[in-house]
Amino acid sequence: MSVHLHRKTKPEFRQSLEQEFEQFLSQQAQRFNPNNCLKIDFHCHDHNSDVPDELWGRILRLPETWLKTKKLVSTLVANGNTAVTITNHNNARSCWELKDSGVDVLVGAEFTCYFPEYELFIHVLTYGFSRDQEMVLNKKRQNIYDFLRYAATEDIPVILPHPLYFYTRNEKIDLSLFEKLAVMFSRFEVLNGQRDLWQSVLTLNWVQSLTPQKINEYARRHNLNPATFGVDPKQAKVVTGGSDDHTGIFAGQCGSWLYVPNLQERLKTESASELALEALKKGNIAPFGKIAENQKLNISLLDYFSQVATKIKDPGLLRILLHRGSTWDKIGCFAVSNVMLEMQKHKKTMKFFSFVHDALQGKKPNKLLKWQVSKDYKFCIAQLERIADSKRNHPETFVETVNDAMSELFTHLNQLIAKRIASAVDSHQGVLLESFSTEELTRKLEIPSQLTALFLGEGKRQDNMSNVNMGKIFDNLSFPVLISVILAGSNLASTRVLYQNRNLLNQFAQHLGKNQHSKRALYLTDTLLDKNGVSTSLSGKLKEIQQADLPIDFLICHSDAQPEAHLHVVKPITQFEVQRYGEQQIRIPDVMEIARIFYAGGYDRIVCSTEGPMSVVALFLQQMFNVPSYFFMHTDWIDFIKHTTDLNQFERDRVRRLMRALYNRFDGIFVLNQEHKAWLTGHEMQLNKEQVFLTAHHTQPRDLQVQRAHKDVLIPGATDATPVLFIACRLSQEKGIFDLPKIVALARQSLPELKIVIAGSGPASDKLKQKMPDATFVGWQNKKQLASLYLGLDLFVFPSRFDTFGNVILEAFVHGMPTLAYNCKGPKDIIQHEENGYLEEDIEGMAMRIVAFFSEPEKQPQMRQKARQRAAEYQAQPIMQQFLADLGLDATEAYKQAQPETPSADIPQQPEPFPLYKLPQAETLSTDKPLLNKQQKTVA
Numbered sequence: 001m002s003v004h005l006h007r008k009t010k011p012e013f014r015q016s017l018e019q020e021f022e023q024f025l026s027q028q029a030q031r032f033n034p035n036n037c038l039k040i041d042f043h044c045h046d047h048n049s050d051v052p053d054e055l056w057g058r059i060l061r062l063p064e065t066w067l068k069t070k071k072l073v074s075t076l077v078a079n080g081n082t083a084v085t086i087t088n089h090n091n092a093r094s095c096w097e098l099k100d101s102g103v104d105v106l107v108g109a110e111f112t113c114y115f116p117e118y119e120l121f122i123h124v125l126t127y128g129f130s131r132d133q134e135m136v137l138n139k140k141r142q143n144i145y146d147f148l149r150y151a152a153t154e155d156i157p158v159i160l161p162h163p164l165y166f167y168t169r170n171e172k173i174d175l176s177l178f179e180k181l182a183v184m185f186s187r188f189e190v191l192n193g194q195r196d197l198w199q200s201v202l203t204l205n206w207v208q209s210l211t212p213q214k215i216n217e218y219a220r221r222h223n224l225n226p227a228t229f230g231v232d233p234k235q236a237k238v239v240t241g242g243s244d245d246h247t248g249i250f251a252g253q254c255g256s257w258l259y260v261p262n263l264q265e266r267l268k269t270e271s272a273s274e275l276a277l278e279a280l281k282k283g284n285i286a287p288f289g290k291i292a293e294n295q296k297l298n299i300s301l302l303d304y305f306s307q308v309a310t311k312i313k314d315p316g317l318l319r320i321l322l323h324r325g326s327t328w329d330k331i332g333c334f335a336v337s338n339v340m341l342e343m344q345k346h347k348k349t350m351k352f353f354s355f356v357h358d359a360l361q362g363k364k365p366n367k368l369l370k371w372q373v374s375k376d377y378k379f380c381i382a383q384l385e386r387i388a389d390s391k392r393n394h395p396e397t398f399v400e401t402v403n404d405a406m407s408e409l410f411t412h413l414n415q416l417i418a419k420r421i422a423s424a425v426d427s428h429q430g431v432l433l434e435s436f437s438t439e440e441l442t443r444k445l446e447i448p449s450q451l452t453a454l455f456l457g458e459g460k461r462q463d464n465m466s467n468v469n470m471g472k473i474f475d476n477l478s479f480p481v482l483i484s485v486i487l488a489g490s491n492l493a494s495t496r497v498l499y500q501n502r503n504l505l506n507q508f509a510q511h512l513g514k515n516q517h518s519k520r521a522l523y524l525t526d527t528l529l530d531k532n533g534v535s536t537s538l539s540g541k542l543k544e545i546q547q548a549d550l551p552i553d554f555l556i557c558h559s560d561a562q563p564e565a566h567l568h569v570v571k572p573i574t575q576f577e578v579q580r581y582g583e584q585q586i587r588i589p590d591v592m593e594i595a596r597i598f599y600a601g602g603y604d605r606i607v608c609s610t611e612g613p614m615s616v617v618a619l620f621l622q623q624m625f626n627v628p629s630y631f632f633m634h635t636d637w638i639d640f641i642k643h644t645t646d647l648n649q650f651e652r653d654r655v656r657r658l659m660r661a662l663y664n665r666f667d668g669i670f671v672l673n674q675e676h677k678a679w680l681t682g683h684e685m686q687l688n689k690e691q692v693f694l695t696a697h698h699t700q701p702r703d704l705q706v707q708r709a710h711k712d713v714l715i716p717g718a719t720d721a722t723p724v725l726f727i728a729c730r731l732s733q734e735k736g737i738f739d740l741p742k743i744v745a746l747a748r749q750s751l752p753e754l755k756i757v758i759a760g761s762g763p764a765s766d767k768l769k770q771k772m773p774d775a776t777f778v779g780w781q782n783k784k785q786l787a788s789l790y791l792g793l794d795l796f797v798f799p800s801r802f803d804t805f806g807n808v809i810l811e812a813f814v815h816g817m818p819t820l821a822y823n824c825k826g827p828k829d830i831i832q833h834e835e836n837g838y839l840e841e842d843i844e845g846m847a848m849r850i851v852a853f854f855s856e857p858e859k860q861p862q863m864r865q866k867a868r869q870r871a872a873e874y875q876a877q878p879i880m881q882q883f884l885a886d887l888g889l890d891a892t893e894a895y896k897q898a899q900p901e902t903p904s905a906d907i908p909q910q911p912e913p914f915p916l917y918k919l920p921q922a923e924t925l926s927t928d929k930p931l932l933n934k935q936q937k938t939v940a
Contacts, residue, residue, distance in 0.1 A: 044246075119172060124144075133154060183226050492624045552566070630667060637655065759779070809821065
């Protein structure tokens with residue numbers, strides 16, 4: 001599935017990288033006469049790479065590849081390689097076996113060497129050594145300095161492969177490491193077929209920047225002698241290429257041209273391997289090949305995982321426990337091994353994985369298979385045939401075809417999963433998804449004590465885990481689920497491998513002063529076009545982003561919405577509505593489609609604003625791309641559950657712990673009020689204070705074309721003098737709307753003419769109409785209709801203790817309508833008591849303030865003016881600038897270039913407006929205007 005970006009400008013980061021590297025390769029292709037060049041892949045592996053560097057591979061006893069030597073050599077030759085080498089990890093067994101059988105091969109190996117001061121293992125490609133020298137090299141690789149000095153003494157050429165990729169995230173790595181590498185190596189692999197284009201371009205520019213002056217300076221700084229490593233600072237660094245292939249799929253498609261003068265004549269008397277070694281020592285090398293971002297590694301890992309699924313053996317629990325590694329490494333390996341071993345019991349799944357491996361090698365599934373599989377899976381066979389056919393095409397076409405086919409297969413399988421789940425729910429004893437209450441779901445959400453004891457070490461195990469029938473659990477997992485997990489896992493792993501050292505890459509780019517990753521955020525949300533306050537605030541944020549062209553884009557999952565500037569739209573795999581919660585649709589997105597958009601858009605951070613499916617996607621992207629992620633907290637779910645369910649404190653605590661686990665996965669949390677910030681950083685949620693940012697929603701300019709509503713039109717028998725309350729919100733229990741009948745009834749004891757207009761819709765609409773038959777219900781209103789009501793009515797009443805901010809309060813303020821609310825959360829940070837509204841503690845206090853407001857009409861104009869002034873403090877630019885700054889993004893230049901919007905003449909503008917998060921908390925208990933105590937709260 002193709003990715004369409006909807007922004008003002010096309011993302012330039014990856015395009016600029018591609019153009020720069022293509023220009024480099026074009027120059028390299030013109031350096032030598034092809035007739036005098038050998039073609040070699042300096043970096044490839046076969047089955048003798050049987051002890052991987054990755055910790056999990058060693059724990060699980062998995063080789064890096066099962067590829068046979070004969071298959072690798074035939075692939076290299078088929079791809080035009082005229083000289084052959086195999087660089088297995090820490091051994092040259094395959095090379096010796098080939099030489100013993102009479103095959104000409106340049107002996108090579110990729111030795112893993114230890115850098116003592118950094119506690120780091122790095123790879124060194126090494127060539128042309130003897131059997132005896134191999135033994136010495138394996139001993140010396142325990143210290144990189146000893147290894148390289150020995151190689152230089154013995155005239156054994158070495159190459160530093162993928163210089164910016166390491167098999168660990170090591171906090172000790174800094175730029176001094178690369179200064180030493182510049183002194184210690186003459187040859188650098190700048191083209192690696194399994195690595196990311198960004199790494200390759202950074203490596204290229206770094207190597208080309210290494211002047212003799214720099215190398216000598218680094219040598220003095222670190223007390224190193226270049227000559228002892230066979231390095232001449234006066235000689236330009238040599239750049240090489242290799243495929244780093246482990247599967248035989250891409251072997252020989254990337255590599256190096258080796259220039260040998262009078263090549264054809266010399267081949268009559270000398271072997272290709274001898275001439276290749278000569279050219280390597282002299283540095284007559286020009287890289288060739290194509291880097292396809294993470295796509296090649298994704299295909300390689302898919303092939304690898306497919307083989308792991310069919311070939312993995314039980315590593316043994318005791319072996320896992322005694323192996324080197326952290327507790328979580330061991331838990332992860334234990335889980336993976338059990339999943340894979342259980343999968344092997346599913347014949348259908350195992351056959352599919354073997355078909356995937358065959359298709360990637362160019363072999364189609366058996367023709368009879370189409371007639372044997374069910375209708376649901378014919379699509380899978382068609383995609384495998386498509387992949388196998390593309391193997392005969394151009395390598396780039398093959399890569400594109402495989403990734404497209406796997407993407408479409410993933411989507412198809414997830415749609416099938418959704419269809420089957422819906423069918424099962426509908427047919428299972430008549431139980432519909434809508435019937436599941438929050439109470440039921442919460443009470444079922446209990447982590448078994450055995451797992452808690454095993455993984456978290458809390459308490460003692462009281463029950464025997466043998467009671468858990470893992471085989472039965474996996475038997476209940478369907479074929480499409482298992483395949484989807486592997487497809488998603490290969491995508492996640494391939495990208496994670498490339499970006500596990502993202503911080504180092506950013507630091508390196510900053511040091512070079514070029515190729516710095518674009519700084520852009522992708523904002524994920526489950527609601528943007530729905531009829532609720534969150535959607536309203538997000539729509540306002542999107543509008544400001546579009547007007548100022550800020551470095552952040554929204555992404556939503558929606559069936560009908562159309563993409564626009566700064567807005568991506570993906571279609572849901574499935575969607576459903578939980579009737580209990582009214583109009584809110586739950587939409588399940590295609591996580592891999594979003595991952596492609598993230599990658600292609602050059603984003604490097606994530607924002608998520610809803611705890612639904614998009615939060616899962618955000619955490620997936622966080623792990624996949626190793627990027628910072630932030631959560632924008634709109635809703636107090638603990639309060640929601642408290643007001644809408646009968647869960648007890650123990651059960652609510654269960655939800656709180658789950659939320660705490662979720663929020664702790666994010667690098668930062670944005671909150672909309674001081675109370676929420678204190679709660680998140682307090683003992684209940686235990687987030688770091690530096691992790692929680694206070695922000696606000698901004699106001700929208702008033703539409704001066706809107707005319708005020710007339711009371712006599714809205715309310716039969718009303719006049720301009722009739723006191724009218726107004727409320728606009730989602731009509732649901734947690735909004736406190738059932739306090740309204742009591743509040744109005746108490747106030748009418750002193751104001752019998754008091755009326756109320758209620759705008760909005762929701763699950764409690766009918767019940768509220770029964771309790772307030774004389775209220776005027778106008779239903780859901782658009783922005784212009786709401787503006788008219790704000791302008792024409794008197795006092796906004798907001799009985800919610802649930803809202804974390806209160807957009808409707810600001811909307812009322814923009815139009816000069818004072819607001820009465822409870823003294824809690826969002827409202828108390830916005831309303832200035834007795835200046836632009838009132839803050840009260842209970843129903844009696846609310847009723848008293850309504851009477852007071854209408855009893856003092858001379859104060860109303862001033863309160864309306866104060867409301868407009870308060871609204872002016874919530875302007876978009878300062879709020880968005882601070883929001884982006886907390887994300888690590890700079891919006892200054894964008895706002896400089898954006899055309900300033902003419903402010904509404906009806907809203908007084910501050911000379912230097914500042915947002916809520918820079919204000920002290922609004923005083924709710926004014927020292928000169930105290931709230932009345934309960935004895936004083938009598939209705940006049």
